[in-house]
Amino acid sequence: MAHPDGLACYGRVPEIETKNDFIPAGDIFLRVGRHTGPNRGFGVNHIWAEHEKELAQLGYNTISDVARFVRDIIQPGAPIYCEFNHPGGKHRTTVLKSALGMVILEPREAPVTDSGWIYVVVTAYSKRNPHGVQIGRIV
Numbered sequence: 097m098a099h100p101d102g103l104a105c106y107g108r109v110p111e112i113e114t115k116n117d118f119i120p121a122g123d124i125f126l127r128v129g130r131h132t133g134p135n136r137g138f139g140v141n142h143i144w145a146e147h148e149k150e151l152a153q154l155g156y157n158t159i160s161d162v163a164r165f166v167r168d169i170i171q172p173g174a175p176i177y178c179e180f181n182h183p184g185g186k187h188r189t190t191v192l193k194s195a196l197g198m199v200i201l202e203p204r205e206a207p208v209t210d211s212g213w214i215y216v217v218v219t220a221y222s223k224r225n226p227h228g229v230q231i232g233r234i235v
Contacts, residue, residue: 097126097140100164107170107234109189109201109215114231117180119189122213124201124234126166138202138218150222154196166220169193172234179228188218190226191234197222 099106105123112119129139131146143166144151144159151157156165170191177190191199201215 097128097163099126100167106166106217107172107174107191109176110232110235111211112176112232114178114229117187119178119187119231120203120213121211122203122206122209122215124170124191124215124217126163126217138216142218143220146219147221154222162220165197166199166217169196169199169220170234174234175226175230176232176234177226177228178231189215189231190228192224192226194224197224198226 105125107124109119109122109124111121127139129137129141131137131142137145140159140162143162151161151165156162171193174191174193177192178187180187189201191201197220199220200218202218203213204216205212206214
C-alpha cells in the first residue's frame with residue numbers, strides 16, 4: 097500500500113541488540129493484506145475490518161484512510177517496544193505514538209534488502225498501552 101506522502105516505506109526499525117537478542121534493521125511496509133476473522137489477518141483490510149468504528153471516531157472515515165492512520169503513528173522517534181515471546185524468535189515489535197495509537201509489526205525475511213529483513217504492519221488501533229519493554233525508536 098503506497099505511503100500517503102509518496103515515500104518508499106513507512107519508516108525504519110534500526111538494528112537493535114537487547115536482552116541477549118537481536119532485532120534486525122528493516123523498512124516498514126503496509127500491505128493490502130486480508131482479514132480472515134476476529135483477531136486474524138494483517139494489513140489494511142484487517143485493520144479496517146477490526147477497527148473501523150474507532151478509526152472513524154478519530155477522523156479516518158474510509159478504508160482509504162488506513163494508510164494515513166498508520167503513517168500518523170509511525171513517525172521518526174516513535175518508541176519501539178518488544179515482548180520477546182514469539183516462539184520462532186521472530187518477535188513482533190510494537191510501535192507506539194501515545195497520542196494516537198499503536199502499530200503491531202512482524203519481521204519478514206527479504207533477501208534483496210540491505211539487512212535481509214522488512215517489517216510488515218499486522219494491525220493498528222487506538223489503544224496506547226504497549227506490552228513489553230522499549231527497545232529503541234523509529235528512524
